[in-house]
Amino acid sequence: MSEALSIIIFLSTLFVLLGLGVWVGVSLLVTAILGMALFTSVPIGDAMAVTIWGEQSSWTLTALPLFIWMGEILFRTKLSETLFRGLAPFLRRLPGGLLHVNVGASAVFAAISGSSAATVATVGKMSIPELSRRNYPEHMIIGTLSGAGTLGLLIPPSISMIIFGVTVNESISKLFMAAMIPGLALALMFMAYIVLWSLLNRSTFNPVQDFDMSGLAQRLVDLVPVLLLIAAVIGSIYSGIATATEAAALGVLGSLILSAWQRSLTRDSFVASVIGSVRTTAMIMLILMGAGFLSLAMGFTGIPRALAETIESWQLSPLALIAILTLFYIVLGCFLDGLSSIVLTMAVIEPMVRAAGFDMLWFGVYLMIVVEMAQITPPIGFNLFVLQGMTGRDMGFISRASFPMFVVMCVFVVILVLVPGLATWLPGVLSK
Template structure:
């Protein structure tokens, strides 16, 4: 039982540091140094230096700042307005009407930004005023945005999948491909829920339907062409094998700059604002990854992962029981930390247990992203909730209540991929 007490001591140390306001990266370094100093004879300074350099000098990480920069460029362009004008004419007669624009708009923007918070902010700034003007129920406006924005973590290119791939040495390209069908599954669940809700609540939806001819619909659909070009350039180059995820990220930045310039949104100010925003976010993530890498090595020196894996194996938990326990653990942890921190904090300890239980690490990557998606709409630190609180002016509890049905849909999606793991593994195993 000594490994359990040692693990609890290190976890308590970590939460003490985080609770006192210490940055996540410094907390990770601190716990690693604490564990190695007290429980090993290894040279802490040498291990720290070599680990940080090794974690930073990783070619796959080059995709991270590029995809973040691409999202920053698009965030400052009029892409969201073009998507609204292109999608809205096709949704008028579907039960739920323009609420579906939130879902499909988030899904499309997720495919070119890779960020959940950026998706919520961009689509929310565009759709909330339009839907409010048409008197759509506020709870459904907020709920569809909160739930659908989480697709930014799953639909490739996903920043968190890059982080998971680097942390666990999994193929980022295969992770991207594995996220496609689960992403479409979530879109289908969200759309289905809105349709059912709309059929049951016809009286509180606006009755006015703008009559638009097919010719006019096709004309407005042309505004979707820029985003289609961008998605085709980024995702298509990966799936066809023409480019690696890192190369595709560079293609995405170039295309985003060209499209932003073509639409007149690119100027000196927006260029440098996007570049600085991407630099700050990338540095934060890279710093956290370096701290997590050191903690992983420190945990290896203490022998905790091996001991925990043996302990878990001795409990003879079924894979389903282990996944149920991990789901609760990740959701609780996600109430206090952002998604990237959850992934890098836990992989060093969790992966030996996962492998011991015979769970496919590729499948587990998609599983953990869906659980992290759930934490994005879980108070008190659900990032999507904060974004929507700022956009709507409502308190965090009201926003969380509106997002609750979509939290339930994420739980349902998780149950489906556990019951039918081929939803995750089919594409990467057959492409």
């Protein structure tokens, strides 16, 4: 069969299964099995066993369930309340007021959990009712929370960044270093948008400023352990004292101590955190299994090589290639979650990117930002579903509220392309 027909069969099978609501991991596995049966004479069972074992036996992946567990523990504590109450006194005087707390708290929690959905849910539980009570516009509450929640994919420790590093065989520690400055810069751009919006709507933007300033010292004391946990986890990686896996174990221990100190660590919350982390890890591992096996099946058909040669024959400039990849991932994000987009496409994209001469640390940061866009792109954007469940608003309203943050991320992609040192400077300095 021709390669074009192979592509049609692979894609049609995959999207039919996804459209029927079949789990992403299972859809990938079934598509791979069909492809192996049609296009190769290789024993399917043997190939599946070898491939899946190879995908799951990476030592680097041990950091994944630990970081997920750390986020699950803190998700079930008073962390969101601590963040809101601790950051609000410092951010409320900026143009835009307490809307900045959505961004600030999301950035801090992103540095702990590594999960976009967990960031939105945790910060939103506290900020949505507080900001609504003070008459902040609902579309700004939802929009800023939707955009800032995506920082969980970029600011270390990022679960998606770990998956990318394992997939392309790059250092997780260096990827974390590369993502730090862009993550903070993107958070500042979100805050800049809030400032600009508030100045343009000064005549109609009149929130109630009734924030209780009593007990400020105690709030700062409560915030210190959270900041120390972040410093310990990320600092141990950047300083070279610990690997990503060892830092993840430190984070779990620190989160257990922090939640116990907050007196929110109960038997029920501990069991719930374990179950939640097992479910999330199992879901990610199933996707990795399916993606790895599908990559093998596609490799036998020659599809990745054919696509790479086709794009290479176009003789695109690096900027043109990045523009096409950006559009490609935005469209893909309308149908797949960010994690699936990464693992499903790397077998084809990685050779093209390396051939074009891109630094893979820079590309990892770029990819996280583009995948962040998918988190707020209907109809599959995970952050949109989380916010819909929390607010009860329809998907159209949430999507419109999130669109300005989508535009901000598009602008930041342009900045990252023009100033690649944002991602490459810190790893270069700390690696010397």
